[in-house]
Amino acid sequence: MKKFIFIIIIALAVFAVYPYASEFFVKTDKIGEDVVFTVASGENAKDIAKNLKANGLIKNEILFSLKLKTTNSATKLRSGTFNLNTGMSLSTIITKLTTEGGGDSFTLVVPEGYSAEQIAQKLENDGIMSADAFLSAMSDEYGYDFIKKIPDREFKYKLQGFLFPQTYEFFKTAAAHEIIDTMLGEFEKQYSKIGDIKNIDYDTVVLASLVEREAKLDSERGKIAGVIKNRLNENMLLQIDATVVYAITNGLYNADKVYYKDLENPSPYNTYKYKGLPVGAICNPGIKSLKAALMPDIHKYKFYHTDENKKDGSHIFTENYDEHMASQ
Numbered sequence: 001m002k003k004f005i006f007i008i009i010i011a012l013a014v015f016a017v018y019p020y021a022s023e024f025f026v027k028t029d030k031i032g033e034d035v036v037f038t039v040a041s042g043e044n045a046k047d048i049a050k051n052l053k054a055n056g057l058i059k060n061e062i063l064f065s066l067k068l069k070t071t072n073s074a075t076k077l078r079s080g081t082f083n084l085n086t087g088m089s090l091s092t093i094i095t096k097l098t099t100e101g102g103g104d105s106f107t108l109v110v111p112e113g114y115s116a117e118q119i120a121q122k123l124e125n126d127g128i129m130s131a132d133a134f135l136s137a138m139s140d141e142y143g144y145d146f147i148k149k150i151p152d153r154e155f156k157y158k159l160q161g162f163l164f165p166q167t168y169e170f171f172k173t174a175a176a177h178e179i180i181d182t183m184l185g186e187f188e189k190q191y192s193k194i195g196d197i198k199n200i201d202y203d204t205v206v207l208a209s210l211v212e213r214e215a216k217l218d219s220e221r222g223k224i225a226g227v228i229k230n231r232l233n234e235n236m237l238l239q240i241d242a243t244v245v246y247a248i249t250n251g252l253y254n255a256d257k258v259y260y261k262d263l264e265n266p267s268p269y270n271t272y273k274y275k276g277l278p279v280g281a282i283c284n285p286g287i288k289s290l291k292a293a294l295m296p297d298i299h300k301y302k303f304y305h306t307d308e309n310k311k312d313g314s315h316i317f318t319e320n321y322d323e324h325m326a327s328q
Helices: 002-025 045-054 061-070 090-099 116-125 131-137 145-149 176-191 202-214 218-233 241-248 260-264 287-294 321-326
Strands: 034-039 080-085 105-109 167-171 303-306 315-318
Touching (some): 045 061, 105 116, 116 131, 131 176, 145 176, 167 176, 176 287, 202 218, 218 287, 218 315, 241 260
Antiparallel strands (some): 105 167, 303 315
């Protein structure tokens, strides 16, 4: 009798789950009713899923979100007006929501190592919004748990380091908050591939930002991260030029050289003046620099400088000051 009841329960469970499971896997469209569906600027994936269900276009919001995640489509959703149909599969709906839409769009290319200030300036130069509008939105509240791991310090911009470098597509009506939120979401997704986002160490992001600005070759990222770690362990000044440039250019990195007087700049980001890591990140690092900061190379090097005999941006690494001076 118990076995019979168990079989009945399993059968009922399969019967209940089947409509949703089939919705997730099916790729063919059926006959349905046409629906003019609108995605307003600033709506996120959760908002869109709720509205799709309300319009009879999907059966389950969770499955829609899961489909977005498995197809890496969450950051590609567009705003505008879409001609959908209640018979469309999830795959078709997502394709339309990520490739169609109304209104003029623009592509935002954020290179690895760009600062928030540089992103803001780029948006202003492209006529999308003022730099001040973007930087002001850096102080907004965003619903990501990893932000809670950021310590309370006198940052210039708290979210510096978390605007993941990527190529994004937005409508020109997109607000600064939407753009930043999308970048933060991309950071969460990408960092989760290499580390525990729930227990992220803020100093790892700061270290990664230093590596990003210092390393020109991927093969040297881990080695440079190791040098920084060794100097921190020896309580040495890091003396990283990029931190000075960040301070004297207000994050725009448009200075050709650093002068001796710049080394005395009182900015808490200046690692020539203050020991330890700078107060915050100096740019937004890519996945390779984040990985290097998580797993620095283990060695005894404490110094490095650009190899002037090469044109590829490589460095010469040494273990002590005398070797460092002799190698120049």
